[in-house]
Amino acid sequence: MLIHADVDRCVGAGQCLMAAPDYFDLTDAGTVTVLRTDIRADDVVDVERAIELCPAKAIKQRHVSRSD
Amino acid sequence: MSTTTEIDISPVDLADPETFVRNDMDEVWQLLRDEHPVYRQPASSSGGAFWVLSRYDDVLALYKDHENFVSGPGNMLESLLKPHGDPATGKVLAMTDNPRHSAIRTMLLKAFTPRIRSFVVERLERRVDELVASLVGTGEFDVATDLAELVPIGTICDLLGFPAPDHRMLLELSGKALSSDNAGQTADETWLARNELLVYCSTVIEERRDQPRDDLLSALATMEVGGVPLTDEEVLLNCYGFLLAGDHTSRLAMVSAVWNFARYPDQWEAVKDGWASPASAVEEIVRWASPVQHVGRTAVADVMIRDRLIQAGDVVTAWTVSANRDERVFNRPHEFDVARTPNKHLGFGYGAHFCFGAYLGRAEIGAVVQSLQKHVRHIQVAGEPKPLYSTFLRGYSSLPVSLHGHA
Numbered sequence: 001m002l003i004h005a006d007v008d009r010c011v012g013a014g015q016c017l018m019a020a021p022d023y024f025d026l027t028d029a030g031t032v033t034v035l036r037t038d039i040r041a042d043d044v045v046d047v048e049r050a051i052e053l054c055p056a057k058a059i060k061q062r063h064v065s066r067s068d
Numbered sequence: 069m070s071t072t073t074e075i076d077i078s079p080v081d082l083a084d085p086e087t088f089v090r091n092d093m094d095e096v097w098q099l100l101r102d103e104h105p106v107y108r109q110p111a112s113s114s115g116g117a118f119w120v121l122s123r124y125d126d127v128l129a130l131y132k133d134h135e136n137f138v139s140g141p142g143n144m145l146e147s148l149l150k151p152h153g154d155p156a157t158g159k160v161l162a163m164t165d166n167p168r169h170s171a172i173r174t175m176l177l178k179a180f181t182p183r184i185r186s187f188v189v190e191r192l193e194r195r196v197d198e199l200v201a202s203l204v205g206t207g208e209f210d211v212a213t214d215l216a217e218l219v220p221i222g223t224i225c226d227l228l229g230f231p232a233p234d235h236r237m238l239l240e241l242s243g244k245a246l247s248s249d250n251a252g253q254t255a256d257e258t259w260l261a262r263n264e265l266l267v268y269c270s271t272v273i274e275e276r277r278d279q280p281r282d283d284l285l286s287a288l289a290t291m292e293v294g295g296v297p298l299t300d301e302e303v304l305l306n307c308y309g310f311l312l313a314g315d316h317t318s319r320l321a322m323v324s325a326v327w328n329f330a331r332y333p334d335q336w337e338a339v340k341d342g343w344a345s346p347a348s349a350v351e352e353i354v355r356w357a358s359p360v361q362h363v364g365r366t367a368v369a370d371v372m373i374r375d376r377l378i379q380a381g382d383v384v385t386a387w388t389v390s391a392n393r394d395e396r397v398f399n400r401p402h403e404f405d406v407a408r409t410p411n412k413h414l415g416f417g418y419g420a421h422f423c424f425g426a427y428l429g430r431a432e433i434g435a436v437v438q439s440l441q442k443h444v445r446h447i448q449v450a451g452e453p454k455p456l457y458s459t460f461l462r463g464y465s466s467l468p469v470s471l472h473g474h475a
């Protein structure tokens with residue numbers, strides 16, 4: 001599972017870094033930056049919460065197969 | 069549509085708090101959404117004319133377009149329609165525009181660290197759980213004053229770093245400062261309360277400048293934008309802004325939660341028995357309650373919204389309460405559905421000014437839902453709720469109930 005954040009859609013609400021601080025932060029410009037793209041099994045719930053809470057739907061999870 | 073009865077909304081003055089107590093606002097919003105999505109409220113004794121947006125798409129578009137519609141001159145009718153506006157305009161986060169807004173907001177979001185959040189939320193959940201447990205089986209009490217009122221102020225004060233013994237006094241002052249609880253409070257009384265709050269805050273700010281701690285107050289007091297620290301006044305008004313913004317809104321949502329669980333027993337069952345998650349219930353409570361009824365912006369350019377020309381300088385209001393009931397977006401919008409999916413309500417706003425305290429607001433409402441779920445079997449309403457008197461806030465200032473436990 002990989003995380004992708006669309007900076008153009010981001011509105012800087014900051015909800016992702018509240019939900020999953022190990023994975024998201026804001027740049028000085030006030031938009032999202034992804035700190036790590038691979039999701040640890042223990043953190044799946046937090047990352048899903050971050051995706052759910054983003055008002056701009058700027059964060060997506062991508063499923064990747066092993067052969068990629 | 070010629071068969072429908074024409075409702076004339078021209079006597080409805082959306083700048084007058086009485087309007088929201090006297091009318092069936094669901095009907096008014098329905099009419100505006102269907103017939104006058106970009107409505108011009110004429111000037112009245114309450115102030116000058118302003119635009120009224122009631123559809124979800126238009127409200128969302130206004131939130132997104134912070135280039136053409138700014139917050140600097142004010143963000144609600146009360147301040148926008150007054151000749152001298154609000155003293156906080158252009159100084160508090162909610163009434164600042166970019167690039168300054170984004171710089172301050174980002175620094176504050178970063179200061180809202182996981183350590184502070186877990187400290188604040190743990191104390192919050194304990195406080196709510198003890199409160200709810202103490203109210204179960206004790207007969208009639210008022211949800212607004214005996215439960216909801218005691219939750220947010222402590223939480224915001226924990227976040228900012230105000231000492232616990234001062235929380236009560238801050239609650240009383242903030243209640244008077246927003247002047248929405250009681251009709252008939254004089255403007256002088258409101259200003260007096262605001263001034264007292266400001267004086268108190270400035271003392272604490274000085275202490276944090278000298279000896280910063282790990283709290284948001286210290287972050288504000290020591291913050292620099294482009295190498296320049298915030299002025300005392302800016303720090304102070306921002307603290308005060310957080311107190312005002314986070315207190316009433318959360319209280320109204322909590323009262324709404326209890327009221328709606330009592331009115332819709334099937335929805336309460338769904339929460340109590342775990343069919344619907346507390347997180348999902350929280351979103352529906354915020355959509356349904358929409359404690360912030362509207363936000364206001366000022367146009368800085370001529371802009372078309374649908375077929376109407378908005379001119380530079382015009383005040384435009386976006387009515388979240390109506391957007392959150394727009395049947396173009398929500399299925400069965402007039403049903404309280406704790407399992408509603410999707411639920412992209414605008415209860416916390418959207419875009420650059422998305423509610424800074426949304427995380428805490430959700431935690432507060434969630435704590436109430438979870439404590440009710442844990443301790444309460446049945447919620448019995450013991451009297452009519454008393455609607456709030458405000459054009460800006462929406463909900464009840466009193467709700468008598470009794471809670472019956474599981475035993």
